[in-house]
Amino acid sequence: MPFSSTHNKHKLKFSAEEEFPDLSKHNNHMAKVLTPELYKRLRDKETPSGFTLDDVIQTGVDNPGHPFIMTVGCVAGDEESYEVFKDLFDPVIQDRHGGYKPTDKHRTDLNHENLKGGDDLDPKYVLSSRVRTGRSIKGYSLPPHCSRGERRAVEKLSVEALNSLEGEFKGRYYPLKAMTEQEQQQLIDDHFLFDKPVSPLLLASGMARDWPDARGIWHNDNKTFLVWVNEEDHLRVISMEKGGNMKEVFRRFCVGLKKIEEIFKKAGHPFMWTEHLGYILTCPSNLGTGLRGGVHVKL
The missing domain is CATH 1.10.135.10 (ATP:guanido phosphotransferase, N-terminal domain)
Structure with missing residues (x-):
């Protein structure tokens, strides 16, 4: 299906x-x-x-x-x-979203210096930490509705933008269709890559059309800053590392995300945003900052 x-x-x-x-x-x-x-x-x-x-x-x-x-x-x-x-x-x-009204205005605080603590989660239990969000490029349909041409254009824009990152964010793009089944599975098992489109929610919405055309993963050389291209959203931006230093993970996330947004804006392709909804994404559950944080724990 x-x-x-x-x-x-x-x-x-x-x-x-x-x-x-x-x-x-x-x-x-x-x-x-x-x-x-x-x-x-x-x-x-x-x-x-x-x-x-x-x-x-x-x-x-x-x-x-x-x-x-x-x-x-x-x-x-x-x-x-x-x-x-x-x-x-x-x-x-x-x-x-807990009573968020149609008249409410969204507030986003992605200043990593405002985060208190989070740099010493118990390493005996916390195996890795990650923070992620999604972003949508203005002027293009979202994944449930985009055409093949739109999807490829989003990929091209994204690769050009991400390849211009420098320093700790310098990396490269790996298109899905150039990977072997084994390479894909290894990245999935290592929690770097999104799963194959087997979720009924993904399939029924139309997000899996033309798979794996124009999908891929970009990551920095250290594999601590990743961007998924054309999965559920145009972009999924992820900061992650082994251990429990969530403060550092969040710092890298905020700095890298800001750099990406500035590059897209400078190229004339800002992210979708409204005063009421904040950053616009495919699923209503991710509107606003689209921010989710988590740890992989050993029980």
């Missing part, structure tokens, strides 16, 4: 009631918000690039979720999705 296509104009011959998905056994934020009335109001709308309501919700329709784990159940196909389908996205975001 590489792609669940919802682009069928014949569906408009049927009423909204006839096309409304069966969400009776679903446990995700989309299913919690979407009503027959809302579906009817939004089903004829589409973004300038052609992303529709059915595209937004398909991954949540195909993946009901887990009884004890509330998944999101919807994705954006471009920057405009969050505005065109705001009547769905706003309540999902509010529910998923």
Whole structure:
């Protein structure tokens, strides 16, 4: 199931009631918000690039979720999705992000000097530390909706930008299609590379189309600063190292991310950002800073 296509104009011959998905056994934020009335109001709308309501919700329709784990159940196909389908996205975001209202303004603090502590996590238990985020390049559709040409353009822009990094960030790009199966698996096992597209959430949203075309990983020479290209987001920026010095991991993350953003902006390709949502990403769960930190522990 590489792609669940919802682009069928014949569906408009049927009423909204006839096309409304069966969400009776679903446990995700989309299913919690979407009503027959809302579906009817939004089903004829589409973004300038052609992303529709059915595209937004398909991954949540195909993946009901887990009884004890509330998944999101919807994705954006471009920057405009969050505005065109705001009547769905706003309540999902509010529910998923602890009451974040449509009138709220996002605040981001990526000054690593403001982080207190975190440089001495117990090495007896902490094997490695990592911080990651995602970024989207303005003017291009997001992975659930981008064309082959768009995806390749994103890869080209990204490689040019990343290859200009210097000092501790100097590195090189490794396209997926140039790797052997063994090389890919080794990078996955070492927690450097994203998994192969086997996740139903990834597949049903359309993010795995044309795999592995225009996907790859860039990393610095020390393998402590990595960027995934064209997986769930245009870019996934990761800082990681062995041991428990999260403070150093976060410093490298903030400095490297700032350098990348400046390079893209200077080239005329800023990242997607709004005052309300912060940095715009494919999944509503990652909006804002898109920041996640974690440690690999030995129990």
